[in-house]
Amino acid sequence: MTQDGSHAIDVLLREKRLYKPSAAFQKRARIRSLPALRSIIARARRNPPGFWAKAARDIQWMKPWKKILDWRPPHARWFVGGALNVSANCLDRHLEGPRRNKAALIWEGEPGDSRVLTYHELHAETSRFANVLKSLGVRKGDCVGIYMPAVPEAVVAMLACARIGAMHNVVFGGFSAQALRERLVDSKARVLVTADGGWRRGQIVPLKGVADEALAGAPGVEHVVVFKRAANAVGWVEGRDLWWHELMLAAPRDCPAVPVDAENPLYILYTSGSTGKPKGVLHTTGGYLVQTALTSKWVFDLRDEDVYWCTADIGWVTGHSYVVYGPLACGATVLLYEGAPFHPEPDRLWSIIEKRGVSVFYTAPTAIRACMRFGDDWPRKHDLSSLRLLGSVGEPINPEAWLWYYRVIGGSRCPVVDTWWQTETGAILITPVPGATPMKPGSATMPFPGIEADVVDRQGRPVKPGKGGYLVVRKPWPSMLRGIFGDPKRYKSQYFDPIPGAYFSGDGARKDADGYFWVLGRIDDVINVSGHRLSTMEIESALVSHPAVSEAAVVGRPDEIQGQAITAFVTLKAGASSNAGLKDELRAHVVRAIGPLAKPSDIRFAEALPKTRSGKIMRRLLRELAGSGRTQGDITTLEDFTVLSKLQSGGEEES
């Protein structure tokens, strides 16, 4: 963080386009106009706990709460004294009415196989597996590791933990043995649920093999339950390893959901972001469910007839909140896809949307930009008319990508909800409410009702409209993290010490004159050129608006004169040729879009950019490369190691 108290970031890029929700969408929306939304926001502002208490009435409680909020900064407890069960809310309550035989999960396997589980079936599987966990000695408060491909059994395992009051720690199936081991040890997992393998890009990912390697250093894990998915050969430790299907055959069908305290831990999820040691973010039960359910209903406008598809893996928070808990609490039909988005062809996403009639689609800017790179012909081959709402999450979406998504995928008829939130926030905090909020491409628009977000300086004072600053949340919200597992000091020092009186997100942002928020990316990614702090995101956005550019990552490298000089790593669209002429053209393009200050000193063409497994560009590595030519530090979260070695060996397509 910078020392300067006056302002944090200079804002250079201005996006003026405005898109209103269509009259057709508005007519049947839950909140139909901006004035209606503003009045809900104003009411919630007068009494935030009252607003959330009203939302909590949509959830089934087994025991009513005594106090809505107990706030002893920086620690919050919500719905104090209340008891409920998340699995009962996601399953049992739907069995009483017409949702009983409705599809809860529509699953598409990568090789082309598929399955549908109704709410009745998902409930039965979950109850049986909850009994399996009990038979393995898992008790309330214990932790279960889940290292699975995206198959229905991963969802079953999560819901089964919740059913008996145990917590889960889902580790993304693409993580290495070392990353899995660290997370199992840190979370004190007693049981690991995994699979023999999962399909990705036509290959089998040998999950059980990786798990075996991880378990060699995780002696606390007593049992491993193995789901048979890919039928690949696996090693076996007698007494420790057990087949899912054998245990399920023996398990009773009936397992009542236990009442747990509203503050009972629901899960730990490790987040590394792009720097530092992974943090075990802890989420609890009542507040988390209330907020994920309400945001699913209002932001995704979920209806019984929708087929809702969030492409995030269940290993990320988006998979927890918006594949599993929020949508199932709303009784939605959730689509789950096992594999890679461009396998066997770049139109896999569009072909699934057409096949299943997906109506609400939620994905990440990195996926959208990759799709743009493949060109419009792939989506145009498919009937995407079932879509009625689109969403984006994970990074700032640059206006070019937003517009492409809106026009080519949404046929200019679907609102795009650009949702800002974090693993730590548990649920969406800043977002359009479709049907009510006019959208500006690249802006996550306004805080959700009940959320007091602001853009401030180092002392916590609001900065003027149009000025860059630090994105904070001033009041507690129900789904906020309750701590860092095993590291209480870090919770305070990381999130509450930096800015007085507020939760600090780590992001930079600005608010415009209409009160719209523009997230500028991680504050660590800000660069300082001749005393001006620039958001790398804005320069990247300018580069990507050039027709030849597919993706861009901008970092600073030390420079004697300017302080930092701008280095841009650029990948090109198919057919564009990298040459010195293009470099000059791109520089000129940035100058036109933003100004001479933002002109990149170096432009390096690359085949691909180093990314975390959730698709975020690892700018730290690029910063190191641009500075010293080498990288150091943790790279366990890197998705594709060859990308880095190509960049390091100068293997980029230099002109």
Ligand code: PRX
């Ligand atoms: O920098 C912001 C960016 O992603 C960070 C949170 O990452 P993670 O904990 O992995 O959770 C991702 C899914 C919620 C934020 O601090 N981010 C997320 N959504 C947006 C975003 N940046 C801009 N616009 C968004 N819509």
